[in-house]
Every structure is written in structure tokens, then in C-alpha cells.
Amino acid sequence: MFRKFNHWLARAASGLAGHPVYFAPQTLQVADRSIVLQPAQRGDIEAMVEIERRVYQGYAPWGSLAFTSELSRQHRLYLVATDDNYIIGFVGCSFNWVKNDAHITNIAVTPGYQRQGLGTAMLRALEKVSTENGMLTMSLEVRVRNSRAQRLYRQLGFQKSKIKHGYYEDDHGDALEMLRPLGKEEKND
Ligand SMILES: CC(C)(COP(=O)(O)OP(=O)(O)OC[C@H]1O[C@@H](n2cnc3c(N)ncnc32)[C@H](O)[C@@H]1OP(=O)(O)O)[C@@H](O)C(=O)NCCC(=O)NCCS
Known part of the structure; x- marks a missing residue:
């Protein structure tokens, strides 16, 4: 029993500690365009909120405060997709090292770029980095x-x-x- 508790405690502690998840920028071919996928920066938040407004008919469910909070949290990875330095989509993920679960928190692709495979490509990139980081x-x-x-x-x-x-x-x-x-x-x- 005690051993089991220690095991649980060690897992919980490692889950709390976790580690930063690195993502090296990569180029995706989406509908004949070279789209760069890279970690989101605070300076990208305004564009991410604008995409939310576009996909949700003027309403941004998260808004800049939620994005700012998420980007500053440990165990999070937010990626933005850019075409010629113009942000056209994003995806976010929260990593849980206790459950070994990667939780998709948000995803959106700006209307003119939808249905061309970008959503799929961003989720596949997250799948890969999740597997590399031990998520089950x-x-x-x-x-x-x-x-x-x-x-x-x-x-x-x-x-x-x-x-x-x-x-x-x-x-x-x-x-x-x-x-x-x-x-x-x-x-x-
Ligand atoms: C959901 C979303 C991110 C998908 O992005 P996307 O780049 O258009 O996705 P893909 O081009 O990779 O599409 C993959 C599949 O999704 C489904 N899909 C995407 N858009 C669709 C649409 N308008 N109608 C029906 N199916 C659709 C299809 O099955 C499509 O595969 P197919 O084109 O081979 O039929 C995008 O539609 C979006 O931003 N929606 C608004 C925000 C949102 O709903 N986010 C999810 C919150 S949980």
C-alpha cells in the first residue's frame, strides 16, 4: 500500500513538474502554399483573437486575456500557422504528465484557408510532439x-x-x- 502511494506521489510530482515542450518551427505544404508552423508568441495574441472573431461570427470566446494566461502557463504548447508572416490558424495543447494525456484546448483556421488540410496538419504536428513527449x-x-x-x-x-x-x-x-x-x-x- 505504502509503496503504491509512493509510486502515485512520484507520478503526481513528475506530472506537476513536467517539462517544457519544445517545438521546432516546420514548413507544411497546404494547398500549394508553404505554411510555417511555430510556437505562438505574446505578440501573436491579437491575430489569434481576430481569427476567433472571424470563425465565430464576431465573437471571440477566449479573448486576449485567456490567450495571455494560457501562453504563460507551464505544460502548454500553442502553435500558429503563418502564410507570408500572416497568421492564418492556431492550435493549443495542454500536457498532463500524470495522465499522460495531451488535451487540445483550442483550434481555429481563418475562413479563407479552411477545408484545405491545415486543421489536419496542425493536429498531426501536435500528435507527433505529444508522442515524442510520452503522451499516451x-x-x-x-x-x-x-x-x-x-x-x-x-x-x-x-x-x-x-x-x-x-x-x-x-x-x-x-x-x-x-x-x-x-x-x-x-x-x-
Ligand atoms: C474545425 C476547423 C479548425 C477545421 O480546420 P480546416 O483547416 O478547415 O480542416 P481540414 O481542412 O484539415 O479538414 C479536415 C476535415 O474536417 C472536416 N471539415 C472541415 N471543414 C468542414 C466543413 N466546412 N464542412 C464539413 N466538414 C468539414 C472534413 O471532414 C474535412 O475533411 P475533407 O475535407 O477531406 O472532407 C475549422 O473549420 C475552424 O476553424 N472552425 C471554427 C473553429 C472551430 O470550430 N474549432 C473547433 C473547436 S472544438
């Missing part, structure tokens, strides 16, 4: 009514886990939790 699963929440995002996630091998009723603070909307074991082949939709 990826998880996320998505609005029950957001069928296009759910389609993207299913194509990447995420499966429905459970419904979280009233999950979203702004309108108490329901979320679908989706999980994907890492290291297994994704399913085709």
Missing part, C-alpha cells in the same frame, strides 16, 4: 452541434467518450468529449 492519449471537448470539427477529429481517430452537459460557460452548451489513443492507426470516416 489525446483528448478534447467539442460542441455537440459542431459537426464539421467532429468530422475532422473522427478522421484523425478520435472517438466519442461522453457528453458533458452545460460544459460551456458562456451559453451552458453541451460538449462531446473525444479521445484518441496515441500510437494507433487513425480511422477513416
Whole structure:
């Protein structure tokens, strides 16, 4: 029993400590464009909020305060995708070294660049860095009514886990939790 507790304590401590997750900038080919994917900086926040406004019809669910807080937190990795230094998309992830789970916190692609494979490419990049950092699963929440995002996630091998009723603070909307074991082949939709 004591040994088990010590084991748990060691895991919890290592989970709390964790370590920074590094991401070397990389170039993706998306619809014949060379898109650079790199860690987000504080100076990128305004552009990230603007993308939120564009994809959510003028409403930015996070706003700059939430992005500022997230970018300053340990165990987080936010990536921005740029075309000619213009930010066209972003994705965020929170790493949990106790559960060995990489949790997708946010993802958006500006409307003119959607449906060209960028969302998929950003999530694949996160999958790779998550696996390299010892994560065993990826998880996320998505609005029950957001069928296009759910389609993207299913194509990447995420499966429905459970419904979280009233999950979203702004309108108490329901979320679908989706999980994907890492290291297994994704399913085709
Ligand atoms: C979800 C989102 C990030 C996808 O980005 P994207 O770059 O368009 O994604 P991809 O081009 O890689 O699309 C991958 C798959 O997602 C699904 N998909 C994406 N856009 C879709 C749409 N408008 N209608 C239906 N399916 C869609 C399709 O299955 C698509 O594969 P296919 O093109 O081979 O059919 C983007 O639509 C977006 O920013 N949406 C608003 C923000 C949002 O909902 N974020 C998710 C919060 S949980």
C-alpha cells in the first residue's frame, strides 16, 4: 500500500513538474502554399483573437486575456500557422504528465484557408510532439452541434467518450468529449 502511494506521489510530482515542450518551427505544404508552423508568441495574441472573431461570427470566446494566461502557463504548447508572416490558424495543447494525456484546448483556421488540410496538419504536428513527449492519449471537448470539427477529429481517430452537459460557460452548451489513443492507426470516416 505504502509503496503504491509512493509510486502515485512520484507520478503526481513528475506530472506537476513536467517539462517544457519544445517545438521546432516546420514548413507544411497546404494547398500549394508553404505554411510555417511555430510556437505562438505574446505578440501573436491579437491575430489569434481576430481569427476567433472571424470563425465565430464576431465573437471571440477566449479573448486576449485567456490567450495571455494560457501562453504563460507551464505544460502548454500553442502553435500558429503563418502564410507570408500572416497568421492564418492556431492550435493549443495542454500536457498532463500524470495522465499522460495531451488535451487540445483550442483550434481555429481563418475562413479563407479552411477545408484545405491545415486543421489536419496542425493536429498531426501536435500528435507527433505529444508522442515524442510520452503522451499516451489525446483528448478534447467539442460542441455537440459542431459537426464539421467532429468530422475532422473522427478522421484523425478520435472517438466519442461522453457528453458533458452545460460544459460551456458562456451559453451552458453541451460538449462531446473525444479521445484518441496515441500510437494507433487513425480511422477513416
Ligand atoms: C474545425 C476547423 C479548425 C477545421 O480546420 P480546416 O483547416 O478547415 O480542416 P481540414 O481542412 O484539415 O479538414 C479536415 C476535415 O474536417 C472536416 N471539415 C472541415 N471543414 C468542414 C466543413 N466546412 N464542412 C464539413 N466538414 C468539414 C472534413 O471532414 C474535412 O475533411 P475533407 O475535407 O477531406 O472532407 C475549422 O473549420 C475552424 O476553424 N472552425 C471554427 C473553429 C472551430 O470550430 N474549432 C473547433 C473547436 S472544438
